[in-house]
Amino acid sequence: MTTLLADPDVVAIPVEDNGDRLVDLATCGIACAEPGEDRRHVRAGLADRLMAADAALPPGVRLLVVEGLRTARAQSAVLTGYTRELRATFPWLDDDELRRMASRYVAPLEVAPHVAGAAVDVTLADAFGRELWMGTELDATPEESAGRCAFDAAVDVEARRNRSLLAGALGGAGLVNYPTEWWHWSFGDRYWAFTTGADRAVYGPVEP
């Protein structure tokens, strides 16, 4: 069973913030789809790894970052909205079940990787900035995508090839994927520590 961001094994991981500054990805040569300046920021250690991943892609293919840093307020808003949707769809679930189910798609605030500047929602684009096909829209929920948002879901050949290209570049640079979302990759947060076996996370919540 996939370990989720709300699971005790992840929540229990200690955080010792190394104080890395926030960096604007647009100043690092990374293509960013999100016009909001704050959302283009990530911790310096993540920015370095994204630059390495971008450079590792074949000619004519680039990373396209849709969202990096997210405020605590924005994280809470996504969580509240999605939990409301789930409650309407699955009225028999109790609060603990809803919390876990919601964390397939959006992190609880206390472990939220985007709020730590430690995660990006990212896809691939061609030389003209056109997004490559990944099998679902970026940010499609499990319900909207019939589960195809999960990295390992059954998708067509083109989407599988592009997901593998994304994973090769980002994984090779030291990022980890959240398995329920092909587009969510992180470095330094608790889920990264859980996945890599590090004894602590190095990025905790940070203000823009």
Ligand SMILES: C[C@@H](N)C(=O)N[C@H](C)C(=O)O
């Ligand atoms: C809501 C989605 N774009 C997202 O960012 N999900 C991850 C798991 C998160 O909330 O950190």
